Amino acid sequence: MGAARTTSARRRRAVPWVMLGLWIAVLAIASPFASKLADVQHDRAVDYLPGSADSTQVARIQDRLPGGEATEMVVVYHRDSGLTAADKATAARQIERIAGAHQLTDRPRGVPSEDGTTLMYPVASTEPGTDEKARDALVNDVRDIAHDDGGMSVDVGGPGALQTDAAEVYNALGGPLLYTTAGVVALLLILIYRSPVLWLVPLAVAGLADYLSMGVAYGVNQAFGTAVTGASSGIMTILVFGAGTDYALLLVSRYREELRRFERPYDAMAAALRGCGPAVLASSGTVAAGLLCLLAADLNSSRGMGPLGTVGILCALAAMLTLLPAVLVLLGRRVFWPLVPRYGSTPKARRSLFAAMGSSAERRPLAVLASGAVLLGALALGVLNLPGALKQEDSFTTKPDAVAAMETLAEAYPEQGTQPLTVLAPADKADAVLGEVRGTRGVASAERGRSGDGWTEISVATTSAPQSAGETATIEALRDRLDDSLVGGASAQQLDLADTNARDRMIVVPLVLVSVLLILVALLRSVVAPLILVGAVVAVWGAALGIGGLVFGPVFGFEGTDPGLGLLSFVFLVALGVDYGIFLMHRMREESLKGTEPVAAALTALRTTGGVIASAGLVLAATFAVLTNMPLVSLVELGFVIAVGVLLDTFLVRTYLVTSAAVALRRTVWWPGALSRDPGPPAPPKEPEPVAAVTH
Structure with missing residues (x-):
């Protein structure tokens, strides 16, 4: 018997080391x-669009034309007091150098503004083709040649320059985003754990999970061709650190409890995994299911974000349920120093904030709900005040050269389009199509x-500014009139992005709601509780x-709202928000299964999980808030809405409203499951049988 015990103890001690070795092998x-992963990242607007969009088809056909896809730029010369003869001569010399250094599609011709302050030269080259690095090199070389001179400002704008500036921003996201996220999580963990050592363990594990997710995401891209963008890879990192730290908080909290009940850390960790493991698995499964609904989106960038986000969630889950427990067991109780949970000790009883909140919910549940x-x-109602669609020139929080050029053009050429559209006509109908185009209003x-390849390219200048209502009307008119032709270009791409996002919302939103609801019904064995949780997160999304x-x-000064904000914020807030509902409801169900009266079960669940949920919510909100420091308006808006939504969900909906609903509905919250039925009054205790006196 003693030998068997010794063998069993050795096996228990070996398990964490084996797990650690497996992780080293996997990471290697x-x-x-x-x-x-960065090598397969693409951030052109056309890479985001579905293959069926007109502008996508235009870009693909242009690749097959002689010279391939053209990189279009506009070199803008400007002097507030008016360009001098010397300025114009300097501009001509610089343009001549550009034409001599690069293979241009046509000799650039200067177009002066009516007020004489500005001179623009449209420049296009097919040198880079679809190679983004070559495109960036071309744009930067043009900028080096066309430089400011003697008080005359020179900016290079146009679609090609704008893509280069956007790529520079996306390429710079990785390092700052990772370091800032890690720093924010580290600070919060130090405040939560109040330990000089413990905070480092989940943070290091999250970092390894993020590294693993990058490798897995690259493999998924190679196997299935999923789209990888700067935004999706950055959000994957946010999810790994945010959701992974949430799972770690739940596990460590339960592990601390079990260390007071079990002498050996291994036994305490096994009990902790049995207790919180199902909730963590269910919550991560719900998030993964919600993100995978993005596969139904038509927009490549949204569809690609689904698999990447799921990879991040699953890597975080695997790390927090295998590597983190192994490291904590190996480090033993001392990792909690100075607040070490001693075996057999009892934590100090404190009147917590969540107990007080539960009391108010118990006294007036309907008033709290209302x-x-x-x-x-x-x-x-603030949704009514959201600004209109975000234009390309307004998509940066700073002002790169391309945006400065577009602003100058908008002021100097108010009644003239400065960004050409592209019409591709069947070669045998090119003359007729050209006539139709010239006769189109706008x-x-x-x-x-x-x-080439059976198509003829027609460059179209409009009378309206890029992405204005007038230009949009012209694009739509051209598409209506030209049955056999395709209309593309930078502005057409933005229009197609907005239209595709609108269609995707109609498909993905109901799919997310149904899938999350079905998972909750299966998990909680109820219909009412899942409806409450889903209704709550939808309300949070609207409020955020x-x-x-x-x-x-009014505050940030943004001129527009990213077209994908509604869909992506909905998916993330519903999927992640339900996480905390699962933590709360799972504990409530656990208490109810023990026979605890419904109101007491709801208050106990809030009291025991409130602190963990609050900590997890703060961490998740803080990680998404990191996006508000990024130089792209779309990321700032997404990070802000999700961070605010998570905070609302954590401190208002989850603590007050869901608990109040459970108190008001009592057993009905579990309908139609077994817990919804009243077990009846307890059976009276049996009379003790008389025991005969013992005589000696």
């Missing part, structure tokens, strides 16, 4: 692939371009968007 295998619903509804001029509407324009 993933290492060569993790660094390659007040919360009114507050969320009032906040949601078209200033149209010229034939290259021909409403708050965005109140601050984006």
Whole structure:
């Protein structure tokens, strides 16, 4: 018997070391692939669009024309007091150098503004083709040649320059985003754990999970061709650190409890995994299911974000349920120093904030529910104040050269389009199509371009500014009139992005709601509780968007709202918000299964999980808030809405409203499951049988 016990103890001691060895092997295998994720990242607008969009088809056909896809730029010369003869001569010399250094599609011709302050030269080259690095090199070389001179400002704008500036921002996201996220999580963990050592363990494990997710994401890209963008890879990192730290907080909290009940750390960790493991698995499964619904989106960038986000969640889950327990067991109780949970000790009883909140919910559940619903509804009205669609020139929080050039052009050429559209006509109908184009309202001029592969390229100048209502009307008119032709270009791509996002919302939103609801029904064995949780997170989403509407324009000074904000914020807030509902409801169900009266079960669940949920919510909100420091308006808006939504969900909905609903509904919250039925009065205790006296 003693030998068997010794063997069993040795096996228990070996398990953490084996797990650690497995992770070292897995990370070694993933290492060569993790660094390659950036190589498959693409951030052109056309890479985001579905293959069926007109502008996508235009870009693909242009690749097959002589010279391939053209990189279009506009070199803008400007002097407030008016360009001098010397300025114009300098501009001509610089353009001549550009034409001599690069293979241009046509000799650039200067177009002066009516007020004489500005001179623009449209420049296009097919040198880079679809090679993004070559495109960036071309744009930067043009900028080096066309430089400021003697008080005359020179900026290079146009679609090609704008893509280069955007790529520079996306390429710079990785390092700052990772370091800032890790720093924020580290600070919060130090405050939560109040330990000089413990905070480092989940943070290091999250970092390894992020590294693994990069390797897995690259493998998924190679196997299935999923789209990888700067935004999706950055959000994957946010999810790994945010959700992974949430799972770690739940596990460590339960592990601390079990260390007071078990002498050996291994036994305490096994009990902790049995207790919180199902909730963590269910919550991560819900998030993964919600993100995978993005596969139904038509937009490549949204569809690609689904698999990447799921990879991040699953890597975080695997790390926090295998590597983290192994490291904690190996480090023993001393990792909690100075607040070490001693075996057999009892934690000090404290009157917690969540116990007080539970008491108010118990006294007036309907009043709390009504007040919360009114507050969320009032906040949601801010959606009416959201700015309109975000234009390309307004998509940066700073002002790169391309945006400065576009602003100068908008002021100097108010009645003229400065960003050409592209019409691709069947080669045998090119003359007829050219006539139709020139006769379309809103078209200033149209010229034939290259021909090849059965198509002829027509460059169209409009009378309206880029992405204005007038230009949009011209694009739509051209598409209506030209049955056999395709209309593309930078502005057409932005229009197709907005239209595709609108279609995707109609498909993905109901799919997310149904999938999350079905998972919750299966997990909680109830219909009412899942409806409450899903209704709550939808209300939070509306309120968070409403708050965005109140601050984006008036406070942040944003000129527009990213078209994908509604869909992506909905998916993330519903999937992640339900996480905390699962933690709360799972504990409530656990208490109810013990026979605890419904109200007491709800208050006990809030009291025992409130602190963990609050800590997890703060960490998740803080990680998404990191996006508000990024130089892209779309990321700032997404990070703000999700961070605010998580905070609302954590401190209002989850603590007050869901608990109040459970108190008000009592057993009905578990309908139609077994817990919804009243077990009846307890059986009276049996009379003790008489025991005969013992005689000696």
